[in-house]
Amino acid sequence: MHHFKDKLQDDLLNLLKSVKKPLLLREIYHLLNLPKEKRPKVREVLKFLEAQNKVIKLKKRKYALPEQVSFLKGRLRVHPDGYGFVETEKERIFIPPRFIGKALDGDIVLVRIDRVSLKGPEGRIIEVVERKRKNLVGYLVKRKKAYFVEPEDPRIPFEIYIPKKRLNKAQVNHLVVAKIIQPTSEYGFPVGEIIKDLGDPLNLESHTWAVVYTYDLPHLWTEELMAELQKLPEEVILEDKKGRTDLTKIPFVTIDGENARDFDDAVCVQKTKKGYKLWVAIADVAHYVKKGSFLDQEAYLRGTSVYFPTMVIPMFHEKLSNHLCSLNPNVDRLAMIVEIDFSHDGEVANQKFYEGVIHSHARLTYTEVKKMVVDHDQETIEKYQDLYPMLDTAAELAFILREKRLKRGSLDFDLPEPEIIINIKGEVENIVKRERNLAHMLIEDFMIAANEAVASFLTQKGYPFLYRVHETPDINKLKQLSEIFLSYGIEVTFPEEVTPQFFQRLISQFSGKPYAYLFNHLLLRSLKQAKYTPENLGHFGLASTCYCHFTSPIRRYPDLVVHRTLKAALKRKKPVYKEEELEKMGKHLSEKERTAEEAEREVLKRFQCFFMKDKIGMTFNGIITGVTAFGFFVDLLEYMVSGVVRVVDLEDDFYVLDEKGIALIGQKTGKVFQIGQSVTVRVKEVDLRRFYINFVLA
Structure with a gap:
């Protein structure tokens, strides 16, 4: 008997292979020439093959081999109206509401394409590979005697039933975090448990926490990590200064926003016979955070610090981020130094990298620096009279560097960014355009110079590390833009090889025109997203052929990767990371950066609503x-x-x-x-x- 089954299995598989297309059950009976009494056996064998994923059952009882049906893996995005899109490596597949099944927004799913229309591929979800949403945030409500959580997110189409003993003291009408513990209940909804009461939905803080849980942002420190922290010193100790260049006498300053708490970078500029000397000192986080330690693992998991108007979810514990690694004024701190000599017209004449000890002479704000170098405000100049000449020289060099960068095609969209002003009562008082003055640009220019210097040095030395890349825009996207421009009576023909200079000319061509807003917006949308990868694909937006992130190791993990690599290169040790390893890290870190941006945008959206409600x-x-x-x-x-x-x-x-x-x-x-x-x-x-x-x- 078994022999017949085995033979039948082979026959079925061979048949499907030879016809190269899905077959209906009756076609199978017919093609295998089977009498009625053998048919139940065929169904049984097909079921067995299906369970082993050797055969796939499609709708209308059609059967096919897995290789004949293309399944694609991707992330599901659900629209509040019920339909969804699965974003795979290659394309976006539209999913009608009835084919979403039990999958939730954000899940990693397997899809099958059913048809391709003019608008693109359309398909259905076959299974959920990975539930991305661990936590569901919503409002706890009571109906009759039962408790339910109504999800906040309109893309989640069901409520969650919470048994009394799973309430964990949460209050009705509060924002809460629930996790699903079983897929269905007598109410037809999933059963859940409340893991956190986030508080009154009229408080801003509750909403910030709601976003933290919705995006599943890690925000607690483990005991192992705390134990590691204990072992670190409170201040910089003598033996840590050994073998480092002493730059404590150099008048380094930090320039940051009023509310900044972590100071990654300090700068100093001096005039020389041949031009200028720039020192950029960056907190030496890698000295304290060893690869593979608990501190390191947690930072990698977070990937970046996330900044909200009322709080920060830091990548490193405060002891490091606001204290030991922060370049606070009037204390010695360990730093990685980039020292660059520039000619009078901003050409790099020489660059050096080394480990140093610095002593920041002042913690300046952008406003104060602007008052001195732009407004020539006497009061502020007197307050910092020892530092003023240095800052004046710095402004001079920054201007030269910026001019030079703009000449090579660096794009400056200068898009307004919102800044949320919170009053003492914890309410949103105003939402204004974040200021960006000469002082901001000065720091920006010096940081770009340092990032480029490090990237080119490591590239020359052949050490693998994470580049910050921004690819050239897709020519097809740009051709679609041309059509839009034409409808405004403007002819733009994009060259086959699009350069940043070309983009820059376009932007200046539009500036001041009534439709400038539209065009900048469209051009910006046509650009790709910047990302981290071990492959040097260049940075289009900065018109840079070799770029990395080095200047913010306290708040971005990729910078720490670059620091470790730089240290190894300076000591001529073997590379810290392998190419394949960096490939994976780049993907993860780029994804974390996106998540942080989405979460920050989400909080902004909520705060805007609170601000407008009256x-x-x-x-x-x-x-x-x-x-x-x-x-x-x-x-x-x-x-x-x-x-x-x-x-x-x-x-x-x-x-x-x-x-x-x-x-x-x-x-x-x-x-x-x-x-x-x-x-x-x-x-x-x-x-x-x-x-x-x-x-x-x-």
Whole structure:
């Protein structure tokens, strides 16, 4: 009997191989020429083969070999309207709501493509490979005698039932974190347990924590890590200074924002006979954090510090980030030094790298430096009279370096960034445009110089490390842009080899024009995202052929990787990391950087809603920054807040999205709303559960 089954297995597999396409059950009966009484056996064998993944059952009882059906692995993104997209390595696959099944937003899933339409591939989710969401954040509600958590995220289509004994003292109507402990319950919902009560949803702090848990940001320190910290000294000790260059007499200063707590970098500039000498001192984190230690593992897991308006989730414990590694004023600190000699016109004449000890002479703020070197404010100059000449020289060098970099095509979009002002009561008082003055640029220019110096040195020496790369934009994306520009009567032909200079010329061509906003926005969208990789693909945005991140090892892990490599290269030891290892690290660290950006944006969105909640009915001027089929996005000019005007609220006409996706056009009146247009809007509603701000035209 077994013999028949084995033979049947072989026959079935051979049949599917030879026909090269999925077969219906009846086609199998027919092609294998089987009498009725043998048919149940075929079904049994097919079931067995299916369980072993040797055969795959498709819809309508079709059977195929796994290699005939392409399964792709990717991350699911669910839209609040119920449909989703799976982003795979190569493409985005559309998933209709009914084919999402039990998968949740963020999950890693296997998909099968069912058809390819004009809009692209469409498919269904076969299985969830990895549940990305460990925690679900929501509101604890009580109905009759049962407790439920209503997820905050509109993309999660179900509630979670919480048995009484799993409440863990959480309060009703509070924001809570639940984890699913079993997939279904008598209510048809999953069963969960509350692992944290985040507090009253009217508090900003609760919402910051909600984001921390939603994005699963690690924020606790383990006991092993704390034990390692204990062993580190409180201050820099004598034996740690051994073999280091003593630069304590050099007038290093740190320049940072008012609220900064971790000082990664200090600078000093001197005039020389042939030009300038720049010292950039970067906190020597690698001296204290050994590869593979608990401190190191935790930092790698976090990848980066995450900055929220009311708190920071640091990559390293405060003892390191705000104390031992922070280049605080008037104390000795260990640092990695980059010393560069520049000619009068900003050419690098010589560069040296070494381990040093510095003693910061002052903790300056961007505002103070601007007052001195831009406004020539006498009071501030007198306060720092010993340092003022040095800062003046620094401003001179920074100007030369910036000019030089702009000449080679470095892009400066100077996009406004929001800064949230919180008052003493812990409420959002204002959301303003973050200032970016000459002092900010000065530090930026010196940091770029140091990053490039280190990257080129390590490249020359042949040590593998993580580059910071930014690839050339995709020519096809740019060709689509040309069409949009044409509709504004502007002809732009993109060269086959797109250079930063070309981009730069485009930006300056638009600047000051009414549609500058739109074009910068579109150009920016056509750029790729910067990432970390051991392959030197160059940095398009900075027009740099060789670039890395070296200057922020307290708050970014990739910088620490570069520090370790630099130390090894200086001591001529063998490389610290292998190419393959760096490949994996680069992917992980780039992903962590994205997550941090998303989390910071999410908190901003919430804080914007809190700020606007008492402004309902008020009128503001704004600019249209995005257009979709359901409405358009507006950024206000007075405050750094954005909201949406929905098509359903445009009652004068029926509006349809144009094929280029940059304008909504009224069918009767031909009235147009497009990106970059100025509008006056009134605040209609602010939703503090779903976090959106709705405007209507005033």
